[in-house]
Amino acid sequence: MKPRDLTDLALRNLREAILRNVLTTLGVAVGVASLVAMLSLGVGLQQLASKRLSQSGLFDTIFVTPKNTFRGMGRPQREVESDKPPRPLDEDARKEFEKLPNVIEVYPQVRFFTEVRFNKKPYATVVAGLPDSSRNSGAFDGMQGRFFSSPSADEAILQIEFAKDLSEKPASLLGQEVTLRYAERQAIPSAGGDSSNSASSEAPEGFSVVPKELKLKIIGVVETEPAAGYGGYGNARLLMPLQTASTLRAAQVNDLRDIVRGSTGTKLTFPSLSVRASSPSKVEALEASIKAMGFNAFSLLDASKSLRTFFSVFDLLLGIFGSLALAVATLGIVNTLVMAILERRREIGVLKALGAADRDVQQLFFVEAGVMGLLGGILGVLFGWALGRAITFGTNAYLKRQALNPIELSSVPWWLIVAGIIFAVLVSLAAGLYPASRAARLNPVDALRYE
Amino acid sequence: MTGQQPAILLEHISRHYSMGETSVRAVDDVSLSVPPGEFLALLGSSGSGKSTLLNLVAGLDRPTSGAIFANGQNLATFSSFELARYRRDTIGMIFQSFNLLPRMTLEENVELPLRLAEVHRGERASRVRVALERVRLAHRVGHRPTELSGGEQQRVAIARALVNRPQILLADEPTGNLDSATGEAILTLLRDLREQMAMTVVMVTHERPLAERFADRLATMGDGKLLGVAASAKGALP
Numbered sequence: 001m002k003p004r005d006l007t008d009l010a011l012r013n014l015r016e017a018i019l020r021n022v023l024t025t026l027g028v029a030v031g032v033a034s035l036v037a038m039l040s041l042g043v044g045l046q047q048l049a050s051k052r053l054s055q056s057g058l059f060d061t062i063f064v065t066p067k068n069t070f071r072g073m074g075r076p077q078r079e080v081e082s083d084k085p086p087r088p089l090d091e092d093a094r095k096e097f098e099k100l101p102n103v104i105e106v107y108p109q110v111r112f113f114t115e116v117r118f119n120k121k122p123y124a125t126v127v128a129g130l131p132d133s134s135r136n137s138g139a140f141d142g143m144q145g146r147f148f149s150s151p152s153a154d155e156a157i158l159q160i161e162f163a164k165d166l167s168e169k170p171a172s173l174l175g176q177e178v179t180l181r182y183a184e185r186q187a188i189p190s191a192g193g194d195s196s197n198s199a200s201s202e203a204p205e206g207f208s209v210v211p212k213e214l215k216l217k218i219i220g221v222v223e224t225e226p227a228a229g230y231g232g233y234g235n236a237r238l239l240m241p242l243q244t245a246s247t248l249r250a251a252q253v254n255d256l257r258d259i260v261r262g263s264t265g266t267k268l269t270f271p272s273l274s275v276r277a278s279s280p281s282k283v284e285a286l287e288a289s290i291k292a293m294g295f296n297a298f299s300l301l302d303a304s305k306s307l308r309t310f311f312s313v314f315d316l317l318l319g320i321f322g323s324l325a326l327a328v329a330t331l332g333i334v335n336t337l338v339m340a341i342l343e344r345r346r347e348i349g350v351l352k353a354l355g356a357a358d359r360d361v362q363q364l365f366f367v368e369a370g371v372m373g374l375l376g377g378i379l380g381v382l383f384g385w386a387l388g389r390a391i392t393f394g395t396n397a398y399l400k401r402q403a404l405n406p407i408e409l410s411s412v413p414w415w416l417i418v419a420g421i422i423f424a425v426l427v428s429l430a431a432g433l434y435p436a437s438r439a440a441r442l443n444p445v446d447a448l449r450y451e
Numbered sequence: 452m453t454g455q456q457p458a459i460l461l462e463h464i465s466r467h468y469s470m471g472e473t474s475v476r477a478v479d480d481v482s483l484s485v486p487p488g489e490f491l492a493l494l495g496s497s498g499s500g501k502s503t504l505l506n507l508v509a510g511l512d513r514p515t516s517g518a519i520f521a522n523g524q525n526l527a528t529f530s531s532f533e534l535a536r537y538r539r540d541t542i543g544m545i546f547q548s549f550n551l552l553p554r555m556t557l558e559e560n561v562e563l564p565l566r567l568a569e570v571h572r573g574e575r576a577s578r579v580r581v582a583l584e585r586v587r588l589a590h591r592v593g594h595r596p597t598e599l600s601g602g603e604q605q606r607v608a609i610a611r612a613l614v615n616r617p618q619i620l621l622a623d624e625p626t627g628n629l630d631s632a633t634g635e636a637i638l639t640l641l642r643d644l645r646e647q648m649a650m651t652v653v654m655v656t657h658e659r660p661l662a663e664r665f666a667d668r669l670a671t672m673g674d675g676k677l678l679g680v681a682a683s684a685k686g687a688l689p
Contacts (some may be wrong), residue, residue, distance in 0.1 A: 005566040016554055348548045353511060354564045354611070355539020357532050444511045448550070 001360050010367035017340065018083045024329075024336040025376045031316045031326030032380020032424045036416060037387040040324035042315040044388070044411035050280070061110075062275045062287050064089065064097070087294045090269045097275050100289060102282040107131040108270040110245040116238055118166050119181040127180065127237030129245030133276070145174045145220030146429060152243040156180075156216035163221045163236035178238070181248040184212045214248065216240060279395025315330070324426070329376070331433040333369055337435030340368070341442070348439055358440040365436035366429060373428025377421035384420065385412045456523050459485040461507055466503050466675075477503040478514070488617075490645055492650045492666035492683070493622060494659055500675040501655045502623055508653060509621050510534045510540050512652035522618065541566055543612030547624035549604045551596040557576035557583065557607050558592040564615045576585075582610040585644060597600035602633035606640065613644065620645070622654040626661060634658070638665045 001009075014021045014307050052361040066085040087093065093368065110129035128190070132151040134140070140147055146156050156178060163170035166178075222239070222320045275297075283299050290297040348361055389411030396406040466478040478500045483490050493501040506512040507519060510526055519526045521541060529537060532545075561582050565575045583589045586606035596604050605625060612620060622641065626634030642665050646651050656662050662669055664685040671678045677679050 001566055005569075009566070012554070025648050209523075333591070344549065347552055350552065351567070352535070353509065353538065353544050355535055355542075355567045355615070359532070360535075361566065378559035400585070445506050448546070 001363065001422045002357075006360075006363055006367050007371075009409050010364055010371055013340070013344070013364070014371060015342070017336075020336055020339070021372060024332050025372045026381065027329040027332040028326070028373060028376025028424055028428060029146025029362045029383055030233030031329035031378035032377050033383030033387055034325040035319065035423070036317040036381050036412065036420045037391070038383060039315060039331075039416055040388040040410040040412045042311070042414060044392070044409045046311040046315070047411050048407055049231040049410070051312070052134070059281045060277045062277065062283060062290060062297050062299045064093075064273045064275055064290055065271070065298075066269070067294060067296055088269045089271075089273060091296065093293075093295070094270070094273055096293065097273065097290065100275075100279045100285060100286060102397065104276045104278055105131060105133055106273055106275050107133075107242055107273060107370060108246065110242060110248075110250070111236060114183075114250070115181045115388060118176075122181075123162070123165060126159040126246070127182075127250075128240045129242035130157075130239045131274075140222060143220050144171055145218075148241045149218065149219070151241050152357035153241055154214065154216050154244060155223050155241065156238040157279060158218060158221040159235065159239070160221055160223055160239040167291065170221045173221065174186045175216050177215050178218060179217055180213055180238075180240075182248060183211045184250060189258045194195070202362065210313040212248070228351070243433065326427055330427055333428050333431035334371060334435060336372075337365055337369060337432060338438070340365075341435055341439045344439075345447045348442050349444045353444075361438035361442070362436040366432050366438050369432025369436070370425055370430045372394075373425040373431075374386070374421065376428065377424025380424060381412070381417050381420045387388065387441055388412060415421065431438050455486055456521070457484040458489070458522060459653065460486040460520040460523075461504075461508075462518045463522070464504070464507060464514045464519060466500075466512065467509060467515045476675045478507065480517070481672075481675075481677045482517075483670060483680065484493070485651055485653060486657075487651050488645070490642065490647065490666045491654070492662035492669045492674060493653060493655045494657065494662055494669055494677075495672035499672040501672045504655065504672070504674075505621050505623055505655050508619075509544055510538045528652060539564065540615060541570040543615065543620045545605065545616035545620070545622045545625050546626035549596070549601075549608045551604055551607055551611070553596055553600075554642060556593050556595055557588060559582060559598075560594055560596065561611045561614050562609060568615055578614055579610075583607075584598065585613065585642050585647075586610045586619055586640060586669070596677050602636060605629065605637050606632075609637075609640065613648065616648065618650060618664070620650050620652045622652065624657070626658060630672050634661060635659045641665070 059256050066089045086287070094106050097103060100234070108129075111126060113124070113126050116125055116127075117123070130148070132148070134146045142240070146420070158166070158170070158173065160170060163173055167173050216238075275286065277286050287297045351361060392407075392409040397407050398404055455613070456613060461481055462482040464478055464481045465476065468475045473603065481500075481504060493504065495501045504623070507514050507522070510521075510529070513527070521537070524537075526534065526537070538687055552563070553581060555563070555650055561579045575596075580589060583592060586609050588603060588606055588610065591599070591603070594598055596607065599607065605628075625641070626637055638661060640653070641652060644650070654662070654666065659669075664687065666682055666683045667685070669683050670680045
């Protein structure tokens with residue numbers, strides 16, 4: 001029979017036992033729905049995690065340091081003089097990085113240990129400059145107050161523990177001023193403050209400290225610092241706009257190297273630069289090209305790879321649980337079609353008497369199974385999507401009660417829609433194998449005698 | 452009928468069924484030749500094996516031993532697929548219980564063999580109409596079988612059997628479910644169609660008087676054996 005006639009007859013047969021076939025199709029739909037809902041949760045959680053992680057800057061950021069100072073996660077080390085002077089990590093290098101493909105931004109790490117005065121009391125803390133792009137980081141989603149009004153504002157965001165040190169009511173700090181005391185790098189600057197990691201003990205003699213002060217307005221309080229990175233002195237407790245922090249020319253550890261090299265004051269160099277890639281997948285190539293330019297580069301790519309492995313296994317497990325319902329639905333299809341054979345014995349006999357080959361009968365049952373699979377698949381994807389939405393809605397209602405930010409828990413990407421439908425059809429066809437071959441083997445003489 | 456290749460040739464046909472320990476000989480060593488264009492009636496009481504013999508000729512069943520030739524072709528050499536093609540292209544069948552598909556309209560029922568034969572859509576409608584016109588039911592194409600009388604249903608079944616223009620029409624008790632007047636009308640129709648379409652007709656029946664009036668020859672069966680073949684009263688006429 002031609003495909004169109006086959007489909008015609010199959011649809012007609014399906015309509016004849018409409019209730020049973022609808023129930024069977026719904027069974028398939030529920031199976032597919034559970035599979036799609038499970039996988040959409042898996043995908044959603046994965047997206048959520050990787051979104052958070054990419055916002056954290058850990059997986060799409062490459063940390064670049066000058067070649068001969070990079071030892072052990074960018075911590076300042078003893079100067080190592082080499083024959084050929086290493087390329088300085090300066091503004092020129094920064095511009096070159098910015099021109100590389102797939103680079104979103106390049107920013108220096110400004111991070112120094114210093115003293116903050118509030119209500120005439122001194123507090124020692126690490127200060128970090130935040131690039132404007134961290135505005136979109138998830139870390140600021142639930143903050144008190146607001147983000148910096150401009151990239152060069154004299155404003156500060158406090159880490160919550162630090163804020164608690166300053167006042168018992170962190171919220172009351174908003175709008176107040178803190179005084180940042182720091183050592184400005186001048187002709188022969190030194191690392192200011194009393195950083196334990198400072199290389200001051202090894203520095204040449206003749207350091208002069210030029211103390212400076214800057215008043216910062218407290219505009220926000222945040223749980224944790226985003227993109228803490230892996231250099232520096234641990235989490236910063238006072239955050240300020242990167243540009244503001246840079247213009248301070250606060251003495252940083254790399255200045256020591258400049259002194260040793262005698263290039264002090266001529267050119268500003270960075271202890272390290274963070275290069276952000278457009279996506280974690282671009283990090284590897286970018287890292288290689290930065291290395292080729294003569295710098296040390298480091299990223300947490302391997303960590304993101306193992307994260308992906310984890311989620312593949314997680315998805316697989318969810319998929320297996322989701323498939324259980326579909327397996328039950330498969331039995332439903334087998335049952336329905338076997339029942340249909342019993343009911344349509346005579347009809348099969350008539351078809352064979354009229355000249356239908358075994359193959360024609362087999363295909364007819366096959367198409368019926370396939371149609372139930374297709375409809376069940378489409379319905380199932382819809383149900384699954386709705387289920388995912390419902391779970392997300394319920395979760396967000398709960399999160400809202402806990403005063404937390406809503407999240408997108410489930411995600412149904414297009415491949416899941418297509419795969420869900422194709423899977424349903426394939427499973428249904430597999431379920432139709434036995435009934436179809438049984439129908440095809442039916443002896444027409446027996447079938448016609450059957451009353 | 453002389454010297455021509457027979458439309459149907461049966462050579463020592465047997466069909467045995469095993470029912471538990473015992474073997475039932477439904478058809479036992481039957482040899483018979485049916486020339487093209489003949490109207491043959493197979494007579495016998497129920498259980499005499501006449502329907503089994505008809506199914507063997509129809510290619511719905513295979514003999515335990517012996518050979519069946521249709522238009523000179525040995526059915527034993529056919530694969531099951533070829534046998535299906537033979538049923539589709541060479542054989543037309545009608546049954547006592549009509550065997551129309553109840554949820555299809557007359558048109559769709561008659562169209563079914565054309566679908567199986569993969570006849571082009573455009574051609575089907577006209578062939579269905581011609582077939583229904585032959586049985587004088589063209590005005591009821593859109594009806595369903597249950598809306599028709601028994602005689603009308605059998606006429607639809609005839610139209611369905613003829614739509615693929617078979618050379619051999621096999622009828623299994625076609626009048627068994629009909630009153631005598633209607634049965635007579637059906638047989639008159641069969642006889643006319645046989646002449647119009649130059650078909651060979653083999654009809655299984657147990658109504659000897661009807662067979663005498665419409666068939667050319669009568670073959671009588673009993674206990675699976677062919678008891679005798681004789682010209683009918685009508686056939687004996689010049």
